[in-house]
Amino acid sequence: MNETLLIGCGNLGYSITEAFFKKKKKISIVEKNLKNLNLLRKKKTKLITIYKSFKKINFCRYKYIMICVKPKDLQKLIKQLNKYIQKSNIIISFVAGIKTSSLKNFFSSKPLIVRFMPNLSIKYGESVTAVYSENLSVKEKKNLKIFSFFGILLWLKKEEEIDFFTAFFGGGPAYICYFFQCLQNMLEKKNIKKKVSIELIVTLFNGTINFIEKEKIEFKDLIKRVASKGGTTEKALKYFSQNNRFDSVITTAINKAENRSKELSKNQS
Secondary structure, three states: OOEEEEEOOOHHHHHHHHHHHHOOOOEEEEOOOHHHHHHHHOOOOOOEEEEOOOOOOOHHHEEEEEEOOOHHHHHHHHHHHHHHOOOOOEEEEOOOOOOHHHHHHHOOOOOEEEEEEOOHHHHHOOEEEEEEOOOOOHHHHHHHHHHHHHEEEEEOOOOOHHHHHHHHHHOHHHHHHHHHHHHHHHHHHOOOOHHHHHHHHHHHHHHHHHHHHHHOOOHHHHHHHHOOOOOHHHHHHHHHHHHHHHHHHHHHHHHHHHHHHHHHHHHHO
């Protein structure tokens, strides 16, 4: 009994399925949406088992039950699911804003509850995923390393920390793409076509990341290598750092996202 059952296969659920599929790992899925079912069936693989309801599922087969639905749909789901869940199951929740204590109270069998908060890069095994559980044993924590193919699993000491990690890493891809978009707009004003500008920016980003990884240097060291004293890059960096304006904008924006995460969590509890 070490198999995984995923309940809900929307955007995030489908990305989770893709992560399993790419690593040739088996997963069973419960999904009712016809469009999503057709997408799964196109895979034509023995790695994926699809169910439309809970009735035909032997829950004793599954150690991990992943719940990946919208918060508004959770209570309705649990009413249907509750009678099937065993104490031996471990619930892995991807549901935003629902605390582990609330989830545990929903299930009469009182299974162990773990929260995973990934970002969309989970699809390609490159997510930073915040993980939290109140009373998971050291052994069970080690066992969860089987999901390291999602990317980095970052264990949190306090559940409240999820709000910051949701804001920072959950929203991270959007913030980076917003910066890319600003660069793209600048290039287009210089009469560089959209398709070319996107290719140039992605190459710039990938090249920078590869350089950092291969040279094994810190960000500040790369900045020193590029920014010659009295040169063009130094001029731009001085403007960015003047009165901490660039740092301040980023910090304030992510703090606002963190506060919004806290608000949403309160509304769900």
